[in-house]
Amino acid sequence: MTTPDHQPSEPQPPVPTVKDRVHRSSAAIAGGVVMLAIVLWLGLDALFNGHGRTPWLALATMILVVPLVVAFTLRPAVYAGEDRLRVRNPFRMITLPWGEIAALRSSYSNEVVAESGTKYQLWAVPVSLRARKRAARRQTRSEAAARDGGGRSGGPGTGPGAGGGVSVVGRAEGDQIVEDLRELLERRGQAEGAQGEIVVRWAYEVVVPAVAGAVLLVILLAMG
Template sequence: MTSPTPPAEPTYADRTFRSPAGLVGGVLLLLLVGWIGGDAVFRGGGRVPWLALAGLVTSVPLIVAFTLRPAVFANDRRIRIRNPFRTITAPWTAVADVRAGYSSELFTQDGEKFQLWAVPVSLRQRKKASRQQTRKAQDDPYGRTSVHADVRNANARIGGADHTVRDLREMAERAGDGGADGAGAVVVRWAYEVIAPAVAGAVALVVLFVVG
């Protein structure tokens, strides 16, 4: 008798949060470094090509780490934070809070704190949003604008990072209220694929300078 096929494990689609400015800046930096370094490698004389090559091996992973790599992936069960040199995976049941002060941070039930590099806080954007809503409130003392936006709503006076943190906090609260199956420990993994080439390039640079 054929045993019944076990039901497929439910899938949970991730929501992805990244910094558009970081992505654009990273691509531009890579193009600039590639152009300068490539020119030195192919046209330089003496030790210049080797120095340029070692510099590229050092700088490219670091640029990728701080601009293209940072991201936050979240679903109904857990959150995964991909920072420049570490990836932190935590079930929502292990998350105590998500806050946005001068930076976006996640706090675990064990008291650990992890920064969300992919969700940078812009104090300028936050102040701009607050000024705009204050101006609207002065134009319409009854708290309603011509497009029926409630200017008394605090959500309208926060910046982009604050909106993201609010969404993450709501996901954590829903997971806790719904008894989501997310038990488990916080897992931290070092990004050796970024660290190793950067260290190797830096060592090569030091050796080239000492030998030269």
């Protein structure tokens, strides 16, 4: 009896995939839910209980307004993966390999700058000047507490500021997210799998209904 030259290799376990980290604005989502509830409540009431052209005007308004509310509140998101950054803005989805990103900026708005110089705003990571001020006040209080604690204990290295350093207080949420994205860019920017072309796709699922609602509303208003 002949024996096989080699035994069949054992199946290898699947390589675990790292899920994208998703960043969204909880305040925008909460506001969007409230706005949608109000629009649908008023619109459906006019649609079923209105007279004359009122139901048609209510229908056209809902077709126009609902996609826009979803676009600017529920839709925006930022997906940070190992190889690319996906930015889902109100009307576009931008996929940027880390190798094509030149910088991430945070000023009065958060934005990603491509190597070509094109800028894309991060709608899902809004800038809050109030949150920045709160973070700055917390940092100031932390530094003062560290200095006072060191002085009372007779020198640095003991008390609340143990270790001789100043305790670090977190940044504003939006600034911290941008800082995390910068670290990922530095780590993955030169990786082989993080190269490629930037892909921009329009959100036709938002644009088409909104345009249809606007056209229908204009026609109804023009008809008097």
